[in-house]
Amino acid sequence: MTANSLTSWVLEGIPLVRPGDDLATILLEAAGDDLRDGDVLVVAQKVFSKAQDRYAALNTVTPSPEAEALAVETEKDPRVVELILGESREVLRKRPGVIIVVHRLGMVMANAGIDASNVERADDDSEQVLLLPVDPDHDCAHLRGEIRARKGVDVAVIMNDSVGRAWRSGTVGIAIGASGVPSLRDLRGQDDMFGRPLQSSIVGVADELAAAASILQGQAAEAAPAVVIRGVDLSGREIPAKGLIRDVSEDLFR
Amino acid sequence: MTANSLTSWVLEGIPLVRPGDDLATILLEAAGDDLRDGDVLVVAQKVFSKAQDRYAALNTVTPSPEAEALAVETEKDPRVVELILGESREVLRKRPGVIIVVHRLGMVMANAGIDASNVERADDDSEQVLLLPVDPDHDCAHLRGEIRARKGVDVAVIMNDSVGRAWRSGTVGIAIGASGVPSLRDLRGQDDMFGRPLQSSIVGVADELAAAASILQGQAAEAAPAVVIRGVDLSGREIPAKGLIRDVSEDLFR
Numbered sequence: 016m017t018a019n020s021l022t023s024w025v026l027e028g029i030p031l032v033r034p035g036d037d038l039a040t041i042l043l044e045a046a047g048d049d050l051r052d053g054d055v056l057v058v059a060q061k062v063f064s065k066a067q068d069r070y071a072a073l074n075t076v077t078p079s080p081e082a083e084a085l086a087v088e089t090e091k092d093p094r095v096v097e098l099i100l101g102e103s104r105e106v107l108r109k110r111p112g113v114i115i116v117v118h119r120l121g122m123v124m125a126n127a128g129i130d131a132s133n134v135e136r137a138d139d140d141s142e143q144v145l146l147l148p149v150d151p152d153h154d155c156a157h158l159r160g161e162i163r164a165r166k167g168v169d170v171a172v173i174m175n176d177s178v179g180r181a182w183r184s185g186t187v188g189i190a191i192g193a194s195g196v197p198s199l200r201d202l203r204g205q206d207d208m209f210g211r212p213l214q215s216s217i218v219g220v221a222d223e224l225a226a227a228a229s230i231l232q233g234q235a236a237e238a239a240p241a242v243v244i245r246g247v248d249l250s251g252r253e254i255p256a257k258g259l260i261r262d263v264s265e266d267l268f269r
Numbered sequence: 270m271t272a273n274s275l276t277s278w279v280l281e282g283i284p285l286v287r288p289g290d291d292l293a294t295i296l297l298e299a300a301g302d303d304l305r306d307g308d309v310l311v312v313a314q315k316v317f318s319k320a321q322d323r324y325a326a327l328n329t330v331t332p333s334p335e336a337e338a339l340a341v342e343t344e345k346d347p348r349v350v351e352l353i354l355g356e357s358r359e360v361l362r363k364r365p366g367v368i369i370v371v372h373r374l375g376m377v378m379a380n381a382g383i384d385a386s387n388v389e390r391a392d393d394d395s396e397q398v399l400l401l402p403v404d405p406d407h408d409c410a411h412l413r414g415e416i417r418a419r420k421g422v423d424v425a426v427i428m429n430d431s432v433g434r435a436w437r438s439g440t441v442g443i444a445i446g447a448s449g450v451p452s453l454r455d456l457r458g459q460d461d462m463f464g465r466p467l468q469s470s471i472v473g474v475a476d477e478l479a480a481a482a483s484i485l486q487g488q489a490a491e492a493a494p495a496v497v498i499r500g501v502d503l504s505g506r507e508i509p510a511k512g513l514i515r516d517v518s519e520d521l522f523r
Contacts, residue, residue: 019493020278021485027273108521115521123436177472181435181522182377184515185453185473187480189437199439218431219439220484226441227481230474230501231275239273247484261438267362267369268435268522 021246025231025239031135032240034068039161042241050162052169055247057228059240060128060147060176060191063154069146071098072137089114095129095144102127102146107269120147121260122191123269125179148174151192152255159194171195171249174256175225175232181268188229190221190256197251198222198258221256273500279485280495285389288322293415296495304416306423309501311482313494314382314401314430314445317408323400325352326391343368349383349398356381356400361523374401375514376445377523379433402428405446406509413448425449425503428510429479429486435522442483444475444510451505452476452512475510 026045078093082100086093090111103116113125128147137143148154155172163169174192190198198221228242263269280299332347336354340347344365357370367379382401391397402408409426417423428446444452452475482496517523
């Protein structure tokens with residue numbers, strides 16, 4: 016199947032998500048009866064993290080000596096640095112304001128994806144930040160299963176986040192979790208328009224969908240965490256988002 | 270303005286583009302009367318390059334000693350390596366099969382964006398490859414101006430290409446040229462949902478649009494080089510695609 020057009024829209028009326036909230040219930044309420052087989056539901060990482068209570072209260076964090084030293088070097092809060100290190104396998108680069116790490120999930124990200132934007136203060140008014148979910152691919156598969164069980168529709172689910180990149184300014188949406196999507200599509204077996212085999216053509220389908228949804232999600236006060244994309248060619252072998260992480264042995268930029 | 274939905278579609282019936290073809294004529298014929306003010310027209314780099322006759326016939330290329338040595342090291346055709354070096358400011362990384370360079374336009378790209386896929390042989394059946402256009406931002410502004418002059422509609426134009434990335438597998442569409450688009454949107458002055466200033470939120474709008482179009486363009490035999498995206502929030506200062514290139518002084522991954 017070749018898709019010739021797409022439509023995408025924001026699920027309106029999603030309330031602020033709180034720890035313990037059931038995302039499937041919230042999203043299905045917002046979607047009404049408007050989800051169909053083959054739709055791609057893209058949901059921002061932040062609402063998964065909030066529902067899972069991945070908050071960390073800074074006044075409960077005791078920085079290690081390593082975190083204290085790195086905090087001085089990067090001019091960051093040592094408690095936040097402690098949390099960054101706890102979420103990371105390795106620090107790749109550092110400079111004032113930013114620590115670029117290999118997240119425990121494998122993604123290369125600034126500050127381990129920890130962000131204080133759009134994170135409300137705790138009930139006691141103490142400062143808190145929000146960590147990435149423990150297992151985003153699992154979360155997407157779970158949400159997909161819940162939607163199938165409750166509504167009988169088979170949607171694909173992507174969890175996206177906005178990240179900085181090497182070489183290029185500006186953040187773009189990427190897929191940090193996925194279910195029901197060929198996150199990578201290998202076109203190398205196919206021929207080009209002139210009948211010759213394509214050369215380097217493994218497409219990051221889930222990242223392109225994550226970026227497309229990000230156009231509508233906004234980053235500021237809009238609060239549009241969930242977007243549906245209809246019309247996507249989802250043919251090909253299903254690959255979770257962790258398949259998008261380049262193997263260290265093939266990565267020339269670490 | 271906040272956009273709540275987008276539609277995107279392939280312009281059908283675009284013929285094989287040949288050197289000297291007028292892209293505005295071809296695209297407007299394919300679009301019919303269906304372009305509106307504010308639409309974003311995303312066109313693949315390849316058709317710009319073909320219309321501009323950016324072909325290089327390999328049998329006319331004499332590799333330098335530097336290109337010969339690099340060709341041995343990377344197991345590539347020395348004539349292609351000569352062309353890659355001619356299009357580049359600097360070689361960043363190399364290994365068998367791939368040479369990652371800073372293109373003369375500033376983008377970090379494998380093989381300087383030179384690709385033999387979907388490039389027909391020359392009339393005398395000799396092998397040829399296709400280089401990137403000389404000035405993609407200019408080309409987008411020119412095409413935009415032609416569409417405005419002939420049809421009276423003010424569309425934004427993006428030239429996209431599919432590129433590999435650091436850290437992540439799979440290519441994604443990026444904007445290598447743009448006109449009428451806030452290629453970067455700086456949200457740092459805005460507040461988050463809780464009224465606090467956003468932290469690191471400069472969004473790569475044109476790259477997200479380029480990726481969204483790429484979902485429909487395909488890479489293989491589909492030949493869908495032009496996509497229209499309708500409903501995009503284009504508010505903000507217009508910035509060409511070269512604004513997406515991270516300054517060397519701010520780039521931690523070269």
